Amino acid sequence: xxxxxxxxxxxxxxxxxxxxxxxxxxKHTLKQLGVxxxxxxxxxxxxxxxEINMVIHAGGGEIDxxxxxxxxxxxxxxKGPGIANVELAMKEGYSTAPDNxxxxxxxxxxxxPNIKKYTDSFRIETQVGVGTTLxxxxxxx
Amino acid sequence: MxxxxxxxxxxxxxxxxxxxxxxxxxxxxxxVRNKKAYIISDRCIDCGECIRVCPHxxxxxxxxxxxxxxxxxxxxxxxxxxxxxxxxxxxxxDYVLTGLKKMGFDDVVEVSKGAEIxxxxxxxxxxxxxxxxxxxxxxCPAVVRLIRTRFPDLLGNLLPTCAPIDLAAKIAREKAKKExxxxxxxxxxxxxxxxxxxxxxxxxxxxxxxxGISGAIxxxxxxxxxxxxxxxxxxxxxxxxxxxxxxxVGWASSGGEAAGLLKERYLAxxxxxxxxxxxxxxxxxxxxxxxxxxxxxxxxxxxGGVLTVENLYVAKARLQRxxxxxxxxxxxxxxxFTLDDLGWTKELTASPAMKLADNVITAMKMMSRLxxxxxxxxxxxxxxxxxxxxxxxxxxxxxxxxxxxxxxxxNIQVGGKDxxxxxxxxxxxxxxxxxxxxxx
Numbered sequence: 001x002x003x004x005x006x007x008x009x010x011x012x013x014x015x016x017x018x019x020x021x022x023x024x025x026x027k028h029t030l031k032q033l034g035v036x037x038x039x040x041x042x043x044x045x046x047x048x049x050x051e052i053n054m055v056i057h058a059g060g061g062e063i064d065x066x067x068x069x070x071x072x073x074x075x076x077x078x079k080g081p082g083i084a085n086v087e088l089a090m091k092e093g094y095s096t097a098p099d100n101x102x103x104x105x106x107x108x109x110x111x112x113p114n115i116k117k118y119t120d121s122f123r124i125e126t127q128v129g130v131g132t133t134l135x136x137x138x139x140x141x
Numbered sequence: 142m143x144x145x146x147x148x149x150x151x152x153x154x155x156x157x158x159x160x161x162x163x164x165x166x167x168x169x170x171x172x173v174r175n176k177k178a179y180i181i182s183d184r185c186i187d188c189g190e191c192i193r194v195c196p197h198x199x200x201x202x203x204x205x206x207x208x209x210x211x212x213x214x215x216x217x218x219x220x221x222x223x224x225x226x227x228x229x230x231x232x233x234x235d236y237v238l239t240g241l242k243k244m245g246f247d248d249v250v251e252v253s254k255g256a257e258i259x260x261x262x263x264x265x266x267x268x269x270x271x272x273x274x275x276x277x278x279x280x281c282p283a284v285v286r287l288i289r290t291r292f293p294d295l296l297g298n299l300l301p302t303c304a305p306i307d308l309a310a311k312i313a314r315e316k317a318k319k320e321x322x323x324x325x326x327x328x329x330x331x332x333x334x335x336x337x338x339x340x341x342x343x344x345x346x347x348x349x350x351x352x353g354i355s356g357a358i359x360x361x362x363x364x365x366x367x368x369x370x371x372x373x374x375x376x377x378x379x380x381x382x383x384x385x386x387x388x389x390v391g392w393a394s395s396g397g398e399a400a401g402l403l404k405e406r407y408l409a410x411x412x413x414x415x416x417x418x419x420x421x422x423x424x425x426x427x428x429x430x431x432x433x434x435x436x437x438x439x440x441x442x443x444x445g446g447v448l449t450v451e452n453l454y455v456a457k458a459r460l461q462r463x464x465x466x467x468x469x470x471x472x473x474x475x476x477x478f479t480l481d482d483l484g485w486t487k488e489l490t491a492s493p494a495m496k497l498a499d500n501v502i503t504a505m506k507m508m509s510r511l512x513x514x515x516x517x518x519x520x521x522x523x524x525x526x527x528x529x530x531x532x533x534x535x536x537x538x539x540x541x542x543x544x545x546x547x548x549x550x551x552n553i554q555v556g557g558k559d560x561x562x563x564x565x566x567x568x569x570x571x572x573x574x575x576x577x578x579x580x581x
Contacts, residue, residue: 003505005512024421032536033504034496037294041424048425067508069501140501 013060160524186286202337213329226456253389255308260401293491335446395442
């Protein structure tokens with residue numbers, strides 16, 4: 001039987017001080033498993049960006065992580081406003097983050113492009129007014 | 142490495158088995174067993190935090206006793222610049238350096254001299270463009286050990302050079318051999334150290350061979366004798382030995398090494414918790430616009446070392462004052478070495494101490510169990526089991542070093558009574574009996 005580790009995190013909205021806690025825990029877990037540093041970096045950066053997105057845009061959300069010998073799958077689901085134009089959101093430098101967020105150093109329009117860049121598979125399901133779910137995975141080489 | 146040398150040790154007689162040290166260890170390297178602390182050798186980075194926090198002074202750092210000097214015909218002191226901040230009303234570093242000679246050293250070479258050479262070398266390496274940015278300083282041995290234990294992904298960012306102390310030792314030894322004709326065995330080279338990590342690095346250098354340092358004497362041990370010697374010094378006895386300036390002496394305080402690079406895009410963090418936070422950010426690639434990152438495990442930098450005498454802020458203020466009387470820098474790389482002389486000769490590898498198992502499948506099975514155990518534990522992180530947190534206990538259990546019954550709440554959770562427990566650990570089971578009565 002294939003061994004998998006399932007982790008579940010609740011990301012609170014509007015609390016920047018706690019954003020990064022989930023990706024930090026996943027990073028710690030992967031280090032203990034002896035997963036290669038490059039894979040750990042990809043997972044933690046992609047997941048961190050996703051966490052920040054949830055905080056900025058969606059009032060929080062939930063993250064499920066499934067670690068197997070082959071890959072690390074992440075599902076990031078929120079009940080936020082949804083993304084009206086996914087193509088635009090995927091463009092580097094495009095952001096709908098409000099000014100107060102930008103002054104904190106976030107909202108550079110790199111969130112989704114970065115998540116795609118650091119993952120081996122990337123799928124987004126979004127509906128305006130309903131929410132957004134990201135399905136990500138990073139292969140363990 | 143065959144045998145792991147650690148300068149941080151436990152004095153079991155003094156240890157009361159309390160939980161102060163286990164909570165503060167940055168690599169979770171301490172457990173309490175049978176009412177005594179136990180240091181897990183593979184994990185210890187010799188930062189000295191446990192020495193700092195132990196209320197019973199049961200943790201100490203091994204360093205050389207003065208008697209060790211007697212083994213050598215020619216003795217050289219290499220004072221760390223942090224030493225200069227320990228004395229009141231000091232305006233001339235030569236008082237300290239002459240004092241060391243009066244105490245029994247034949248020669249004194251300042252570590253700040255090695256620091257200036259290293260600053261000059263680092264500037265050249267930056268110009269050559271061969272470094273992976275942001276470059277992390279490798280001067281603090283505890284930081285290097287922390288990175289190989291907890292942040293192996295960042296090993297490639299470490300500045301691949303020896304430390305100021307190594308260069309000072311090499312210069313001192315060569316000079317002594319040339320001037321006196323003594324052999325290497327007859328010459329003793331002693332670092333006057335502010336911290337245990339540097340003592341460890343002498344016996345157990347990770348990236349190169351020992352540059353000829355015989356041992357280290359703690360600042361706190363040399364201080365009482367040195368102060369007395371300095372008090373007796375007449376002005377006309379003071380020799381002109383000082384051969385380093387603001388840049389070299391600046392290395393004693395956090396930010397000094399970075400300032401010596403004459404670059405603007407740098408960050409300097411000190412204090413182990415802050416260092417860990419910065420490394421976390423760096424690992425998430427959030428600091429990629431920086432050229433240089435200086436990290437010191439001790440708050441304030443080396444001047445806050447656990448083997449110093451003076452309050453770190455007082456010492457810092459004194460160093461600040463000393464700068465007034467100093468030139469900017471007195472030493473350049475090309476006057477002594479080439480870049481090849483100070484590079485690493487051994488590969489720095491990640492420490493496997495935190496890994497659950499070598500085999501990923503085994504590690505995953507252990508991790509699944511670890512998570513399951515962690516969920517079953519109360520999450521109080523009380524430390525009574527001897528591990529710093531519930532997660533650490535779960536970790537110990539899957540590795541076979543502890544049992545679930547080590548948790549005092551374990552029996553309660555499987556249905557026992559908890560009257561015997563202290564208040565924070567009792568669970569409110571019968572609502573109608575407690576609680577309401579107090580209101581009336």
